[in-house]
Amino acid sequence: MDQRPVSWWRAAKPRWALGALGLIPLAIASPLQAQITPSQSLQQRLQEDQLRLRLLELDDADADAAPLLQKAAESPVPWAGSIELRRLELESTLPNLTALKQALQVWIGRRIEAEQLEQIQQEIAAWFWQRDQAVAVQRLETEPEQGVLTLAILPLTLAAVTVDPASAHRFSNARAIGVVTAAVPLGTALRPGKLESALLKLNDLWGVQVRGRLHRAAEAESRVLLLEITDLKQQSVLLEVDNELNPYVGSLRTLATWTSSNNLGRGERFWLNPSWWGSAQGTGTAPLQLGIDWPVGLDGATISASANGGRYRLFNTGDVLYTGETAGVSLSLQQPLWRRDLRSLWLRVSTEGVHFSDERNQLNLDDKQAGVLRASLVSNSSDQLWGQGNTTVALGGSFGVLNLNGNGAFKRFDQLSSRLQGSYGALNLSLLRQQVFSPSWSASWLLLGQLAATNLSGYEQCGLGWPNGVRAYPPGENSSSSCLVSQLDLIYTWKPWLKLVGFADVGWGERWRQPFPGSLKPNQYTLAGAGLGLDLGRVSRWLLSLRAAFPIGGNPAQSSLIDLEASAPSARVWAALQLWL
Structure with missing residues (x-):
């Protein structure tokens, strides 16, 4: 699908994160209950913020409605004849014309004049276009007495690719032409599907929009592709304020995201994302992220690199002071394997390195x-x-190694409990279905799952709370090694700038694949919730989002600081304000 914004549904790109999404304190009462440390959960939230920003940038209502690829206008040779059609002959070097001839039988027995002849030619051209073949259709001869019409079908070739000089832009002309000719070399058969794929790959780049128009060349059997390149916004800033936190992190979260796109003419992107989380007690968390997306080759591949770091101080923990830090780097490659407007497939591979450190009253607990x-x-x-609907499915897996050698005491404790030291792995599923029933009514269904092979550390676990779990619970609720979460939203668009939302969520979690003495009970649990909300404003300008969420059936997990609302959950109101500059 073309990844330009679509006004009536959220982004078509996949969601990658399945981890817990909030800071959860170390348990004070029993160290055996401590399963996800604040530094690990902070790292999860930083990764989730990256993905959320990518989704937001696709949900822009100001999409260009111009078609991706326009066909060349045909100029048929004038014909003033008339014939009662009894037989239609097709001459072509192309194979397998039986189905086409069968489809054209509806014209047999009809009076054919200039208008009808043009319709037949258009039907033939459209039939081949749908089968990824561009042709020209010419009238060879007519035999009115016998009622015979003979048409020649000529496969078209790509003669040249040029860039419209009327539009000034920063994107490299040579790179744009190279992407197209890598898909359809000059002098070869003109393949509409491959041209569409090349144009989509160009439009997947940052800060650029490309459209194509086919024109007749000097030779009747050739076409020239004219590229119309437009620069999109190169510099942008997104400011955000929300309360998407839990009591141990603070009551207010502020973020700023600066993006610089296509300054070097490659469709690249640089971004910087500082944030601050705190409350009336002062600063709780101050993370920073930065990264780059860099296109490589001419086949749509993108290499992305990012780095982040942050320090935290927990609130509401009495006389005990919890502090810590985390840092991470990542490198990934995304390659389209099949890119079409209606159906696409990507491969994504990545590697990450992370470091976590937590302290209690300035004494190191883990490294x-x-x-x-x-x-x-x-x-x-x-x-x-x-x-009208859109479905995104992601199937993946991960393999990692956790090293606890930085703190020998914690490593020995781990050997007696969760046994996280060493290698681990998991399989992941993400399914997003976005459905438009009418201009006013739409829906979305998100299904997330993770199956762990071993006990997972907090960084790799699933959180069953806001925002990718049951939204009636705070971020990081019931962190689990394996999980399955379903979110269903029904959306009514009252005005272009006002949407009313009803939602229902259910989540299942398995805390440990191999439970151990002293671990939290029960090991498996289910959470559910529902709520109402509204979105006021427009993405890319300003947007106010409100959600009121109500738990259903309670939380069966053992009460501890790790399970933030175990046994006595309450309704929650989430609020966020976003401003694009």
Whole structure:
């Protein structure tokens, strides 16, 4: 699917994160209950913020409605004849014309004049276009007495690719032409599907929009592709304020994201994301992220690199002071395997390195280092089922190694409990279905799952709370090694700038694949919730989002500081304000 913004549904790109999404304090009462440290959970939230920003940038209502690829206007040779059609002959070097001839039988027995002849030619051209072949259709001869019409079908070739000089832009003309000719070399058969794929890959780049128009060349059997390149916004700033935290992190979260796109003419992106989380007690967390997306080659591949770091101080922990820090780096490659407007497939591989450190009253509790490899296949497809729909599915896996050698006491404790030291792995599923029933009514369904092979450290676990879990619970609720979460949203668009939302969530979690003496009970649990909300404003300008969420059935988990609302959950109101500059 074309990744330009679509006004009536959220982004078509896949969601990668399945981890817990909030800071959860170390348990004070019993160290055996301490399963996800604040530094690990902070790292999870930083990764989630990166993905959320990518989704927001696709949900821009100001999309260009111009078609991706326009066909060349045909100029048929004038014909003033008339014939009662009894037989239609097709001459072509192209194979398998039986189905086409069968489709054209509806014209047999009809009076054919200039208008009808043009319709037949258009039908033939459209038939081949749908089968990824561009042709020219010419009238060879007519035999009015016998009622015979003979048409020649000529396969078209790509003669040249040029850039419209009327539009000034920073994007490299040579690179744009190179992407197209890598898909359809000059002098070869003009393949509409491959041209569409090349144009989509150009539009996947940052800060650039490309459209194509086919023109007749000097030779009747050739076409010239004219590229119309437009620069999009190169510099942008997104300011955000929300309360998407839990009591141990603070009551207010502020973020600023600066993005610089296509300054070097490659469709690259640089970004910087500082943030501050705190409350009336002062600063709680001050993380910083930065990264780059860099296109490589001419086949749509992108290398992304990012780094982050942050320090935290927990609130509401009495006389005990919890502090710590985390840092991480990542490198990934995303390659489209099949890129079409209605159906696409990507391969994504990445490697990450992270460090975690937590302190209690300035005494080091743990010092962890981890490295992980991830791989996933992501598919995206559009259909006309029940209106108009889009489905994104991501299947992936991860393999990593956790090193606890930085703190010998914690390593020995780990050997007696969760046994996190060493290698680990997990399989992941992400499914997002976005459905438009009418201009006013739409829906979305998100299904997230993770199956762990071993006990996972907090960084790799799933949180069953806000925002990717049950939204009636705070970020990081019931952190689990394995999980399955479903979110269903029903959306009514009252005005272009006002949407009303009803939602229902359910989540299942398995805390440990191998429980151990002293671990929290029960090991498996289910959470549920529902709520109402509204979105006021427009993405890319300003947007106010409100959600009121109510737990259903309570939380069966053992009460501790790790399970933030165990046994006595309460309703929650989430609020966020976003401003694009």
